[in-house]
Amino acid sequence: xxxxxxxxxxxxxxxxxxxxxxxxxxxxxxxxxxxxxxxxxxxxxxxxxxxxxxxxxxxxxxxxxxxxxxxxxxxxxxxxxxxxxxxxxxxxxxxxxxxxxxxxxxxxxxxxxxxxxxxxxxxxxxxxxxxxxxxxxxxxxxxxxxxxxxxxxxxxxxxxxxxxxxxxxxxxxxxxxxxxxxxxxxxxxxxxxxxxxxxxxxxxxxxxxxxxxxxxxxxxxxxxxxxxxxxxxxxxxxxxxxxxxxxxxxxxxxxxxxxxxxxxxxxxxxxxxxxxxxxxxxxxxxxxxxxxxxxxxxxxxxxxxxxxxxxxxxxx
Ligand code: NAD
Numbered sequence: 239x240x241x242x243x244x245x246x247x248x249x250x251x252x253x254x255x256x257x258x259x260x261x262x263x264x265x266x267x268x269x270x271x272x273x274x275x276x277x278x279x280x281x282x283x284x285x286x287x288x289x290x291x292x293x294x295x296x297x298x299x300x301x302x303x304x305x306x307x308x309x310x311x312x313x314x315x316x317x318x319x320x321x322x323x324x325x326x327x328x329x330x331x332x333x334x335x336x337x338x339x340x341x342x343x344x345x346x347x348x349x350x351x352x353x354x355x356x357x358x359x360x361x362x363x364x365x366x367x368x369x370x371x372x373x374x375x376x377x378x379x380x381x382x383x384x385x386x387x388x389x390x391x392x393x394x395x396x397x398x399x400x401x402x403x404x405x406x407x408x409x410x411x412x413x414x415x416x417x418x419x420x421x422x423x424x425x426x427x428x429x430x431x432x433x434x435x436x437x438x439x440x441x442x443x444x445x446x447x448x449x450x451x452x453x454x455x456x457x458x459x460x461x462x463x464x465x466x467x468x469x470x471x472x473x474x475x476x477x478x479x480x481x482x483x484x485x486x487x488x489x490x491x492x493x494x495x496x497x498x499x500x501x502x503x504x505x506x507x508x509x510x511x512x513x514x515x516x517x518x519x520x521x522x523x524x525x526x527x528x529x530x531x532x533x534x535x536x537x538x539x540x541x542x543x544x545x546x547x548x549x550x551x552x553x554x
Contacts, residue, residue, distance in 0.1 A: 241310035242270040242299055244487050247350070249308075249342055250318025251275040254358060256284045257476035258315065259300070263288055265480050266296035267487055272307040273300070276318065305345040311353045313483055314346050316369070319359040324466050328360040328416040329548055335359050336368050336552045343372040354486060354521045357382040357497070358479065362415045363545050364552070366497045366510040371554050378521040382497030384512035385411040385419060386478040389495050391460050392421065395453045400440065402428055409433070410495050411457060412512050412528075413541030419512075420537040421454045425528060482517065489519035498522040504535045506542045509549075 246268045248255045255273070262268050271288075275281040281302035288300050301307065308314055319335040322328060339359070346355065355373060357366040357380070366382035373380060388411040390404075397404035409426035413419045426433045437446035464471045485492035495514045501507040503525075515525040530538065 239309065243310075243312065244268050245270040245272070245311045246483065247272040247274060247308035247311040247314045247346075247353075249274045249314065249316045249346065250359065251281045251284045251302075252317065252321070253470040253472040254475055255315070255317040256288075257472040258317065258358075258479045259284065259288055261476040261480045262483065263291070263295055263298055263300065265484065266298075267480070267484055268298055270299045271301075272311065273302045274305060274307060275302075278302065278304075305349055308346055308353070309349040311350050313354045313356055313486060314350055315356045315358060315479060315483070316342060316346070316365075317358040318342060319365075321470055322360065322461070322465055325462075328362070328461075329364075329544075331360050332364055332548050332552060335361070335365055336554070339365055339368050340372065343369050347373045347375070353379070355380045356479070356482060358475065360415070361545075361548065363497045363509075363511050364548055367499075367545075367549060368552070368554055370499060370510065377499040378523060380499075381482075381515075381517075381522050382415070382510060382512075383475065383479060383482060384497035385413070385415050385495045386482060386512075387475050388415060388419060388457055388460075390474060390478060391457045392453070395456055396426075396428075396450075399444075399449060399453065400428060400436075400442075410514055410528075412495060412514070413538050414511055414545055415497065417458065418537075418541035418544045419458060420534060420541060421450075421457075422528065422530065422534055423450065424531040424534060485517040486519060486521065491516050491518045491523070493517075493526065496522060498525050500525065500542075503527060504530065504538060506539060509542050509545055511538075511542060511545060 273281040285302040362382045370380040393404040393407040495512045513525040516523040
């Protein structure tokens with residue numbers, strides 16, 4: 239079998255998997271994309287639809303396959319499994335999707351001993367931990383999409399309020415990708431100016447502590463709102479995944495809040511959650527031991543405790 243590099247395998251070609259494939263195809267980052275789904279007809283259909291745009295993008299081979307097609311993949315992106323129904327939390331999916339992962343992960347690792355595994359399916363932090371344990375891969379090579387999406391929502395909403403380019407907003411959401419996530423206000427800045435200095439100086443005369451609190455609530459509840467309206471979220475996560483894959487394939491040493499194995503950080507250990515981390519061709523090189531305020535430390539410990547509570551009930 240001829241393998242074209244870089245090669246990305248996508249497990250699960252539903253809303254998220256197929257939107258990511260589309261974004262990846264347009265990016266020109268991959269030379270080969272393999273689509274794998276429990277429903278092979280769905281994978282075939284997505285593959286045909288994508289390939290019919292081949293004359294508009296850089297050369298890329300896209301095919302549908304069984305797990306054997308993941309052989310030689312540089313990155314395997316797992317988006318397969320159940321999604322939230324309106325009103326359901328991400329954590330409600332833990333048991334169902336952990337069961338699915340017990341089947342998927344060994345099937346993937348049978349063919350891809352050297353790949354980086356990127357977990358997207360919710361509850362993403364828990365499934366990143368499950369994938370790490372089942373695969374036996376080194377910690378750097380198993381990561382989750384983390385709060386890269388939540389952080390992008392956060393930067394967008396701050397930028398809209400403050401009328402600045404979102405790329406000049408440096409602010410992170412950390413912890414669980416879910417209800418216990420937290421904003422790191424203590425380090426948030428615009429153009430190098432901490433928000434607690436920027437806001438009083440901007441002459442907008444808004445009640446900024448109230449406004450910022452409202453922005454975080456909107457970020458946290460964004461997925462619920464979108465699911466209520468259109469049933470699923472997929473465009474922004476498709477772009478977030480393309481960004482993570484870019485950082486890996488181009489060996490960028492980019493700082494991204496991916497979900498990674500955390501040990502010995504403010505009393506937190508043996509858990510996967512999101513902290514800004516350096517991402518390069520080896521996966522996660524290390525997470526940054528951000529200095530957090532007392533409140534943020536407490537919130538992060540609570541977030542870790544929530545995740546640990548769920549993990550302890552799963553039979554991994
Ligand atoms: P979807 O229902 O549209 O697609 C899921 C796909 O997985 C389906 O095509 C299904 O056939 C396939 N599948 C199910 N079991 C499988 C198995 N054992 N092997 C292979 N394929 C299998 O769902 P979606 O909207 O694409 O969402 C997928 C997941 O991504 C959900 O868990 C969702 O909550 C999550 N998600 C995560 C983020 C994030 O930021 N991490 C963002 C959006 C969605």
